[in-house]
Amino acid sequence: MKVDGTHYRTIWLTADDPSTVEIIDQRQLPHRFVVEPLRSVEDTFTAIKDMLVRGAGLIGATAGYGMYLAALQADESRLLEEMVRAGAYLKSARPTARNLGWAVDRMLAAVVELEAPATIRETSLATAAAIADEDAEFCRLIGEHGKTLIQDIARTKPGDPVNILTHCNAGWLAFVDYGSATAPIYAARDAGIDVHVWVDETRPWNQGSRLTCWELGKEAINHTLITDNAGGHLMQHGLVDLVIVGSDRTTRAGDVANKIGTYLKALAARDNDIPFYVALPSSTFDWQLVHGTDIEIEIRSGDEITTIAGLAKNGTIESVRLAPDSVEAANYVFDVTPSRLVNGLITERGILAAEEAAIVELFTDKITDTRSLHVTG
Amino acid sequence: MKVDGTHYRTIWLTADDPSTVEIIDQRQLPHRFVVEPLRSVEDTFTAIKDMLVRGAGLIGATAGYGMYLAALQADESRLLEEMVRAGAYLKSARPTARNLGWAVDRMLAAVVELEAPATIRETSLATAAAIADEDAEFCRLIGEHGKTLIQDIARTKPGDPVNILTHCNAGWLAFVDYGSATAPIYAARDAGIDVHVWVDETRPWNQGSRLTCWELGKEAINHTLITDNAGGHLMQHGLVDLVIVGSDRTTRAGDVANKIGTYLKALAARDNDIPFYVALPSSTFDWQLVHGTDIEIEIRSGDEITTIAGLAKNGTIESVRLAPDSVEAANYVFDVTPSRLVNGLITERGILAAEEAAIVELFTDKITDTRSLHVTG
Numbered sequence: 001m002k003v004d005g006t007h008y009r010t011i012w013l014t015a016d017d018p019s020t021v022e023i024i025d026q027r028q029l030p031h032r033f034v035v036e037p038l039r040s041v042e043d044t045f046t047a048i049k050d051m052l053v054r055g056a057g058l059i060g061a062t063a064g065y066g067m068y069l070a071a072l073q074a075d076e077s078r079l080l081e082e083m084v085r086a087g088a089y090l091k092s093a094r095p096t097a098r099n100l101g102w103a104v105d106r107m108l109a110a111v112v113e114l115e116a117p118a119t120i121r122e123t124s125l126a127t128a129a130a131i132a133d134e135d136a137e138f139c140r141l142i143g144e145h146g147k148t149l150i151q152d153i154a155r156t157k158p159g160d161p162v163n164i165l166t167h168c169n170a171g172w173l174a175f176v177d178y179g180s181a182t183a184p185i186y187a188a189r190d191a192g193i194d195v196h197v198w199v200d201e202t203r204p205w206n207q208g209s210r211l212t213c214w215e216l217g218k219e220a221i222n223h224t225l226i227t228d229n230a231g232g233h234l235m236q237h238g239l240v241d242l243v244i245v246g247s248d249r250t251t252r253a254g255d256v257a258n259k260i261g262t263y264l265k266a267l268a269a270r271d272n273d274i275p276f277y278v279a280l281p282s283s284t285f286d287w288q289l290v291h292g293t294d295i296e297i298e299i300r301s302g303d304e305i306t307t308i309a310g311l312a313k314n315g316t317i318e319s320v321r322l323a324p325d326s327v328e329a330a331n332y333v334f335d336v337t338p339s340r341l342v343n344g345l346i347t348e349r350g351i352l353a354a355e356e357a358a359i360v361e362l363f364t365d366k367i368t369d370t371r372s373l374h375v376t377g
Numbered sequence: 378m379k380v381d382g383t384h385y386r387t388i389w390l391t392a393d394d395p396s397t398v399e400i401i402d403q404r405q406l407p408h409r410f411v412v413e414p415l416r417s418v419e420d421t422f423t424a425i426k427d428m429l430v431r432g433a434g435l436i437g438a439t440a441g442y443g444m445y446l447a448a449l450q451a452d453e454s455r456l457l458e459e460m461v462r463a464g465a466y467l468k469s470a471r472p473t474a475r476n477l478g479w480a481v482d483r484m485l486a487a488v489v490e491l492e493a494p495a496t497i498r499e500t501s502l503a504t505a506a507a508i509a510d511e512d513a514e515f516c517r518l519i520g521e522h523g524k525t526l527i528q529d530i531a532r533t534k535p536g537d538p539v540n541i542l543t544h545c546n547a548g549w550l551a552f553v554d555y556g557s558a559t560a561p562i563y564a565a566r567d568a569g570i571d572v573h574v575w576v577d578e579t580r581p582w583n584q585g586s587r588l589t590c591w592e593l594g595k596e597a598i599n600h601t602l603i604t605d606n607a608g609g610h611l612m613q614h615g616l617v618d619l620v621i622v623g624s625d626r627t628t629r630a631g632d633v634a635n636k637i638g639t640y641l642k643a644l645a646a647r648d649n650d651i652p653f654y655v656a657l658p659s660s661t662f663d664w665q666l667v668h669g670t671d672i673e674i675e676i677r678s679g680d681e682i683t684t685i686a687g688l689a690k691n692g693t694i695e696s697v698r699l700a701p702d703s704v705e706a707a708n709y710v711f712d713v714t715p716s717r718l719v720n721g722l723i724t725e726r727g728i729l730a731a732e733e734a735a736i737v738e739l740f741t742d743k744i745t746d747t748r749s750l751h752v753t754g
Binding site: 030031198201202203204206209210213214217223224225226227228229230231232233234236259260261263264265267268271293297302305306307308309310311312313317318319320321322323324326327328329330331332334335336 | 407408578579580581583586587590591594600601602603604605606607608609610611613636637638640641642644645648670674679682683684685686687688689690694695696697698699700701703704705706707708709711712713
């Protein structure tokens with residue numbers, strides 16, 4: 001991830017101040033690049049809930065560091081107790097994102113047998129850093145595996161770009177680095193393949209127009225912004241070769257909760273025989289769930305639909321109202337794409353069918369781990 | 378159509394000034410209700426192209442009055458010639474909307490055999506008024522026919538509202554009165570049926586949040602604004618009983634060009650066994666076309682996606698930028714829903730299958746009429 005020549009991750013410990021974590025306030029992109037410090041569990045909760053940070057992997061990594069801040073803050077006499085409380089609090093920030101609970105449970109599992117406060121704090125920091133490092137490395141591997149899909153298409157149309165449609169932002173801004181849906185795109189670019197990305201605007205929070213366009217711009221990847229309504233038309237006209245999206249929670253049978261509207265794109269891809277892939281690190285699997293219908297879908301304020309912020313002519317960020325004053329708006333944040341519409345899952349261990357047998361076979365060790373963590377946490 | 382107790386149509390001749398036509402500037406809704414005069418063909422062209430007026434029927438009615446203004450403006454020595462030129466000019470304002478060409482051709486057919494300038498002008502006015510009156514009456518009849526669909530659903534769920542999803546604005550703002558997709562809703566309400574409407578925001582021009590919400594609010598119809606992304610999720614969860622949309626151009630085989638994103642809702646309706654109906658006066662049929670793939674799809678400026686206007690806190694209408702400065706945006710305005718996804722067409726003559734045989738049988742007389750008009754115009 002490069003921003004104007006400087007390498008960034010989306011979350012890091014402040015240099016020379018190990019009690020402060022820093023993040024990019026993604027609400028202000030693409031208009032302003034603002035780094036915000038997190039110094040407490042409360043800061044971390046707010047950053048997740050108000051979407052200063054968002055995206056599967058980054059929510060997990062932020063929760064990891066939030067648990068570390070909890071360990072720093074807590075009274076030494078009841079350190080573990082306060083970390084458990086902080087974990088429950090952080091988990092309540094957003095209900096659908098699987099990585100949130102996964103990271104909290106992993107942090108607790110790492111320290112639950114420890115006693116010395118200093119050891120608990122050191123282990124918390126090491127575990128938070130490991131979660132972040134692993135997220136970046138898994139996304140890099142997703143890129144390597146997913147690149148092969150793009151290479152195969154490129155071979156069928158020499159001289160023409162491979163057109164990839166993506167929804168929301170499953171880019172490096174949504175993870176610690178590389179991204180999930182974008183990782184194969186970056187890897188393909190690095191391999192010299194000509195790629196072009198159709199970026200769904202992604203209402204209501206406009207992750208596509210605000211974040212994915214900004215990120216792809218920084219990476220000099222050719223891209224075109226479209227409304228969420230346009231993908232079906234493009235697919236009908238042969239303008240999309242491949243769809244890659246991310247996942248916020250994936251069932252063991254391969255149903256995928258991702259940004260609202262993903263399901264509509266999966267339907268259009270199927271109707272037009274276009275491959276539809278979901279890129280995800282295994283941390284988004286919810287091993288307890290088989291059916292996507294059991295995933296809790298977050299509902300946020302309708303204000304996110306009726307008003308919108310953007311850059312005014314005078315250079316300030318202004319919020320304007322788009323709908324009549326009195327209107328009610330329902331803001332469902334995710335939908336579930338059933339596995340039957342998914343051609344495959346791109347994970348850190350390879351590409352596999354969106355089917356329970358294939359998933360369980362490839363990730364048997366993770367399932368065991370997670371079950372023990374659930375008992376522990 | 379009632380606005381705060383006053384009956385309006387969407388287009389009318391100024392009282393005491395038969396050389397001026399008045400319209401509502403729909404770009405300023407819902408924030409301001411502004412009536413704008415049209416005094417020339419140029420005014421009319423701009424009103425259609427810049428979307429002061431929009432919507433299948435209203436574009437047709439406006440073109441009719443624009444041809445009347447052309448007759449008033451034209452040099453008497455070459456009145457018909459200038460009307461033919463004005464017709465070509467008006468037709469070029471927007472390519473996909475069928476009613477535009479249809480109304481221009483009908484205006485020309487009404488005067489082409491006439492000679493006296495006064496007679497041509499009188500006949501132009503009478504024909505423009507007839508187009509508008511017929512549009513309103515056909516929409517009223519669409520309401521009567523479509524109401525039966527809603528009644529049938531209401532009987533299956535006594536005590537609960539019938540949930541209808543609509544895309545864009547095919548309301549009275551899109552026609553002269555009643556609307557197409559909304560007419561059955563108003564007729565059902567008048568028949569005492571409890572209805573609730575899910576209103577797709579309809580990016581990028583936000584006809585749903587700006588116009589349909591405003592119109593349904595004025596009619597005191599229960600409604601909830603959603604993003605274009607949300608309809609599939611609602612359908613998966615049994616929250617939609619019926620989808621009704623409009624059409625901007627309909628082929629003789631029942632393929633439907635309507636606002637971009639309509640196709641995605643049709644796919645979701647089919648995937649969830651929810652009836653998907655298209656309401657249209659026969660003026661939207663393009664009898665020359667069988668396949669929807671032959672419909673020209675309008676492409677508008679990408680600025681409609683990257684910037685948006687809304688009501689700022691200081692009460693002014695402000696435009697703000699939503700995407701990075703440098704971004705390219707592709708703004709396809711319509712898509713085509715293939716007839717296989719359409720459960721039926723609601724027309725002024727009744728509800729029929731979206732199939733060539735059924736369509737041609739019910740509208741044989743119109744087909745003959747239109748072919749002769751094409752030769753004339």
